[in-house]
Amino acid sequence: MKKRTIFLTVIACFLIILTSCELDNYDGPDAEISGSILDYETNELVRQDIMSGATISYIEHGYENPATQYMVIKNDGTYLNKLMFSATYTMNLTPGNFVPIEEQEVIVKGKTTLNFVVQPYIRVKNAKIEKVNNTIVATFNLQTTLPNQKVKTIGLYAHLLDIVGQPSNAFKLEQSIGAVVDETVEQKLILDLDAYSTSYFSGRQYYFIIGALLDVSQAKYNYAIPVQIQL
């Protein structure tokens, strides 16, 4: 009799404990958002750096003192976030390689697409990267979209992965410009591989990319498309 009481008590306790183990009563993320960073004139994707590049900042409406959240933009200039909550958001791009844009309100529901149309600071045109003998030769033209604005630096960056860029490179060649650049003048960077012989693995494919930085507060590098070359 006594044993049975204890047994029942224990069972009862378990039941009480177990009933409290309910899943939390909030719904999970139920929406997704995706889109691109696009050049307002050419409608081309504007390439970004993942590390210290521009990000998408967003604030969910309906809360007091909401924290700003951030989404990373992929290198190619597209983004995708599959874990969003259906709600109204204020979204913007953090400073990057384009003229800052106005923040915008967006209702995210189901699969939402939102493109950010921007004016990139610099367009790297006619980009050509070739291996000539034991050098990498990059030729290109720079079109700046802000009149009379100086170009600060140009560079040729190399990395094993296509995340290549100014903040993430295995080796690089940079050149300070500090002057207004004429779009019609061909720019040239010649990277002598002999000087970097211990920086890369011979025979492997490396991504090379041309970058250019406009002399504007908080500007980040603008890029051409990366090119893969076997060293």
Added chain:
Amino acid sequence: MKILIKKTTYFVLSFIIFASTACTDILDLKPLDKISGEALFSDPDGVKLYMADLYYYLPVEDFNYDPIKGFHVTDGIKDKNTQGFVTDSYSLDGAESAWGGTFAESDLLWWDEAYRLNRSVNLLIAEIPNLNVDEAAKKKLVGETSFIRAYLYYGLVKRYGGVPIITDVQEYIPGETDNLKVPRSTEKDTWDFILKECDKAIANLPLDASEWGSSDRRATKWAALALKSRVALHAASIAKYWLQAPLSGTAVDEGLVGIPDSAANRYYLEAIEASDSIMSSGKYSLYKPNPANPTEAAVNYQTLFETPSVAPEEVIFIKGFVRAGNKTSHNYDWWYQPQQTANGRAHPGRMNPTLDLIDMYESYDNPGYSAPVVTTQDGMVGDANGFVAKKKYLHFNSPEEIFKNKDARLFATINYPGAVWKDVKLVIQGGLVKPNGSSIIKTKGSYTHTDGITYYTYGAESQFNYSGFDSYGAGNMTRTGFLLRKFLQEKNDVAAAWNQSTTDYIDMRYAEVLLNYAEAVIESGYNANNAQQKAKNALNSIRFRAGHTVEIPLTIENVLRERRVELAFENRAIWDMMRRRTMHTEFTARRRMGLMPLLDLRGTSPQYIMVRMYFESTITFKEKWYYRAIPGTGANGLTQNPLY
């Protein structure tokens, strides 16, 4: 039924008993192991005790500061295991042996503890007028609490920018929190508040520590001036340089981060005046300013940090470590001992000074210029990509020869390959080159030469007889070729256990004041009161103390190099880079360097070659990291810093 009645009776009865006890104060006991606020402050000794606690919690970046876990890690509450991290593990100058040197957003934080300390200070400040002591003692306490407050807010502003300034004792009314919320002040107002508190401390603190009676480690007027000199220089640098790393957003628009550059010269002037007050007082001087030769200079410099009590003329503010055990000790000798003298310590070798720092040291042959370590016959120092067989290296009979004629402070700050430490010659070797040109590098191995002698990769067979480059102990060996010597006990043996080091930490010393002065003068172009000449003399007096004999001109490069060398590993380097906004330019895909000695068996007799090499992958510092994220903005409603 009967049972039910019985139960009800019991229930009612017990309820009555409970209810009646509540009507007496029988449970309102005063705890016997705690002192009430009134009792504490009514006794001058109680105030002293309270003050000791405030000093303990000051954000002094001493031997117990870990950028990850925070201040005073040996307090018995925090996990004392810092893994050997200090702020300089994140600078250009040193690296932790096992971990990367890159910031996380969770590093260098200090918020809750800061406001807890702030409340403690405010409680005492509010109580000072009621204390049972004479006016002179009250004056000193006003000065001391202002000093603590200034020190505290400096710890906050350099991390977060403008912060809420709370100077009264806030009352919590249950259910109401809005009256506790204080918005952030602008960054400029916060710096100005700190400088004002410094002024209050300067006006009220005693001229000599002896006026405190038994304790010579409490703040004096001179400590407050030295603090002001440091604070004003920091503020000035931000005003002048913060747009080198511009940010945007609400916090910038509201002035919570950033200072208008128009304020720079006023701050520089405040730094100049505060430093000059100390310099012209005649109260302080450099410890042993005129050594006979560089060897003596090195001994003097090492002694200054090994036994700071020998140099009251230089030391302005010190954090004492009194005895082994929790709270009153640290672990520098535990973490930074070379593996060869680890003597049973499980995790030695954790601080690895970089070649980037070693390169900064001058050579006596070429005063005024850093003398990068030359390893090849062509004299080029740009390549740090490791060993290349065909390269023409310089050969040395012993690895330490390469440092010949370098600034004395190198030998007192760094344990290098071939250095003698605690009577042991340090063996730091990364590999060997066989006669046929093939090499064994950073792989345990050996080679028996034609002379019949067996040579080992790391310079010796057993891992207890060498200190470098092996992966043994996951970080017990240096990976840069260098180890820390400054601050460690060479003469005295420290027990090989946790919390045994009691070397005092010099927080402010005269050399820093001189360097603050020189930097402020040159940055602002100030030339009243013969300042340019005085600044030049200040700069050179520090160099002469290090065995130099030739004067160098006052330039910003000279001042900054001198600062990096003189104050190396005093946890200043990172803040110097922060305030001058050079972290993001120095750390853009940056790889720090080490120096690897190899035993070259290609010649007629074995000789050493030294190889410049990168020891880690790239580090990039994000510009937003100049300001840390404000915690809990959802609840406290404060404006968040940019990009958090």
